[in-house]
Amino acid sequence: MTKAARWAWVVSLVAVTGACGVLAFLLSIGATAPRGFFERHYVWLFWLNVVVAALLVLVIGIAAVRLVIRVKRGKFGSRLLLKLAAIFALVGVVPGLLIYTVSYQFVNRSIESWFDVKLASALDAGLKLGQGTLDSLVDDLGVKTRSAAERLAELNSMPQTLALERVREQLSARTVALVGPNGQILVGVGGDTHSLTPDRPQPELLRQARARGLVSKIDSLEEDPPRLRALALLPSSDLSLGGGDRYLMVVQALPASMVANALAVQAANAEYLQRGLERDGLRRMYLGTLTLVLVLAVFAALLLAVTLGNQLARPLLLLADGVRQVAQGDLTRKPVLSSRDELGGLTRSFADMTQQLADARGLVEQSVAQLESARTNLQTILDNLTAGVIVFDAQQRIDTVNPGATRILKLPLAAYRGRQLDEVPELAAFAKAVWQRYDMNAGTRLGTEGAGERDHWQEAFELQLDQSQDVLTLLVRGASLPHDARLMVFDDISEVVSAQRSQAWSEVARRLAHEIKNPLTPIQLSAERLQHKLEAKLEGTDQAMLVRSVATIVNQVQAMKQLVNEFRDYARLPAASLKGLDLNALVSEVLMLYAPAQEAGRLHAELTSEPPLINGDATQLRQVIHNLVQNALDAVSERPDGHVTVRTQKAFSDAGELRGLRLQVTDNGPGFAEKVLKRAFEPYVTTKSKGTGLGLAVVKKIADEHGARIRLVNLHKEGDEALPVVGAQVSLSFSKLATAPSPAETPETRRPA
Structure with a gap:
């Protein structure tokens, strides 16, 4: 309720x-x-x-x-x-x-x-009739009592008790008694069963009897039983029990029927009068x-x-x-009626049904939560994978793309969800080749007995991106998913291929150095011997031709020796002997070889104060600095305002702790071609008309020996990549320090990269 x-x-x-x-x-x-x-x-x-x-x-x-x-x-x-x-x-x-x-x-x-008139008259007549009857009984008792009192006065010789008993019998009275002047009972006969002596008369009644000699009345109609009482003065005589007047008191009972009728008439008349008023x-x-x-x-x-x-x-x-609540999604247990009728049972059944629905929804929500947790975990894994992941639906539309795919392909693939891969600019040919590989794998699985378990494939693709001229080598793995979905996972293995090429070139260089260097010295000696033997015997043009031919042979042999030496250095670069060294001193030592360029203002150095010592091999790092400075000067050689800056900087963490030392070589030349940036550290990758292209490859190998990170970038105008290139920068970051950093350097004094 x-x-x-x-x-x-x-x-x-x-x-x-x-x-x-x-x-x-x-x-x-x-x-x-x-x-x-x-x-x-x-x-x-x-x-x-x-x-x-x-x-x-x-x-x-x-x-x-x-x-x-x-x-x-x-x-x-x-x-x-x-x-x-x-x-x-x-x-x-x-x-x-x-x-x-x-x-x-x-x-x-x-x-x-x-309130009828006849009824009022009848009640009044009845009341008068009853009153008259009672009055006659009262008067009759008074007369009889006076007569008895006179007779008692005449009977002087009779005992009083016998005389009173005779009077009681004659008058059929209930009680007869002689009363003294003060109302005391002198002698009495008869009386009530509950009282041994008659009741004394009331003082008022005694005074009336003394005054008039006789008085009679009805005591009360409401008493039980109702009684008539008469009191008469006895005449004076010699019969005396004491001084003073004496009275004869007679008490007579009224008939019960008469009293009842009288009371009824009286009550009816009183009520009638009251109601009338x-x-x-x-x-x-x-x-x-x-x-x-x-x-x-x-x-x-x-x-x-x-x-x-x-x-x-x-x-x-x-x-x-x-x-209504269930329709709104509220499946909490509903109240039920405690009654045992059909409606109460219906409410209980509905509450049970709602509870079952709530339990089922709880299980579904728990499953959904678990699925969402698994999906979140999977998405977290996908977001943190370095490999690219793309999931296609049954209509070959892109459904899921992870950040790794966007990073590798350098295209906003997430914006093409719900669209096919060939709709992405620059990926039409790649998409066609991938789907051909999917179809071929599906045909293989369906047409070859026992090949049903082969639901995945792997293949390498070279992808040419028009906007950057980069050639990416992608290792693509494909797999079939339920409901005709497709999964494609790919990695950029360009660096791996580059490393493999470097390893191959190292092997080639080792063999070339072994196979070519040995014949070069005999060839040079033979040519010089021919010149020595034949020069004196020839004259004129023959002699001049002999001299030119021998000079050509000697020069080409020297060039080939230099090439072989470079291959040897690249293939058999000795292990670095790391010791504590001052990078600023090493840079200053190398730059002394380029004094003319410094004097011409085309080369200058910005070296940090009190740099920390690094663990390095002075000979190898000297070669690194020389190669980087020479490449930079070659890049600005055709520019009148060309200049090269060699800079050393301290590297700090976000907490202000010294983490290492950085070497930067910056120029304002044309920069690196976009297609070179990906393969700049491979042998024979160069844009210069002269040289073997082994300089940066050697630098990369030395940097790896020192645990340093090398980075090549093009500098753009105002720092905006959409603006033209205004130079290039090569930086090496050394994290292996020989001693603790100098306390004089603080994070506020570090120079920006």
Whole structure:
């Protein structure tokens, strides 16, 4: 039961109890109320009825207003409750009004019929008749008592007790006694069973008897039994028990039937007179009480309407509200009715069904959460993979792309989700080759017996990106997924291929150095011997031709020796002997070989103060610095304003700790071609017309020996890659320090890269 229902029940019970108490009180005192009761208490009784009626009307009004407000606010089930309340109220109010109309007319006519003239005359005659009968009995007893008193006065010789007993028998009296002047009983015979002596006469009665000599009366009709009492003065005589007057007291019982009839007539007459005086008040009181009963009936009908309406509508409202909540996604357990009828069972079944749905949804949500967690983990793994991953749906459209694919291909693949791979610029040929490989693998699996387990393939592709002229070597792995989806995983193995090429060139260089260097010296010596033997024997043009030919042979042999030496150095670069060394001193030592360039302003150095010592091989690092400076000067040789800067910088971490030392060689030349940047460290990769292309390859091998990181970049105008190239920069970062960093250097004094 809701709070509002409990409040309504409490108020209604209090009101009905109070009203019923008032009505019961009024009805109980209606017949026995003293004269003028209704006239004296009519006002407060009337206002009490008005207050009770007003309270009931107020409660009914509040309930009606609350119901109307619920209907206007669109509360669920309010219209059904209003309809049921109206039906029950109509059923209760209409018969109540009909009964009230009939009762109103009946009360008016009944009260008027109570006060008929004949009835009043009959009651008055009966009252007079009874009164006359009682008066005659009283007078007769008085006369007999006087006569008995005179006779007693004459019987001087008879004992008093016997004389009184004889008088009692003659008068058929209940008690006969001689009473003294003060009312004391001198001698008495007869009496009540509960008293040994007769009752003493009242002082008033004794005074009347002394004054008049005789008095008789009815003690009380309400006594049990009612009695007649007569008191007569005894004449004076010699018979005396003491001084003073004496009285003869006779007490006689009245017939019970006569007393009952007399009392009934008296009561009926008194009530009739009282009702006659209170006729208007009585009419108003009965009509007011009837009106109050009507209000109570209406209130009970409305309360019953609301209660029964709630009882009937509650299961339906519970089910309807539960269905609405389930439709909105709320699957919490729904309330049920405690009744054992079909509606209660239906609510319990619905609650069980809702609980089962909630449990099922919980399992689904748990599975979804696990799936989402697995998906998140998978996505995290995909996002952190260096390899590129692309998933295609059954229509060959891009479904999933990880950042590795975007990084490798340098294309915004995520923007092409839902589209096919061949729609991506520059990847049409690659997409065609990939899908041909998928189709070939599918055909192999379907057409070869026992090959059904081969659901993946692997192949290397070379991809030419037009915008950067880069040639990427991709190792692509393909696999089939459920529902005709496809998975493609690829890695950029350009550096691996480059390393393989470097290894191959090292092997070639070793063999060339072995196979070519040995014949060069005999060839040179043979040519010089021929010149020595034949030069004196020839003259003129023959002699000149001999000299030129020998010079050519010697020069070409020297060139080939130099080439062989470079191959030897590249193939048999000795292991680095790492020791603590000052990089600034090493740079200054190498730059002394380029004094003319420094004097011409084409080469200058920016060396950091108090650099830390690095672990390095001075001979190899000297070769590195020489190669980098020579390459930079060659790049700016054709520019009048060309210049090269050699810079050393300290490298700091985000926490301000010294992490290493950086060597940078910067020029304002044309920069590196885009196609060279990917393979700059491979042998024979160069854009210069002269040279073997082994310089940067040797630098890369030496950097690897020192655990240094080497980086080549093109410098753009204003730092914007969309603007033209204004130079190039090669940097080596050494992280192996020989000693602790110098305390004089702080993060604030470091120079930007």
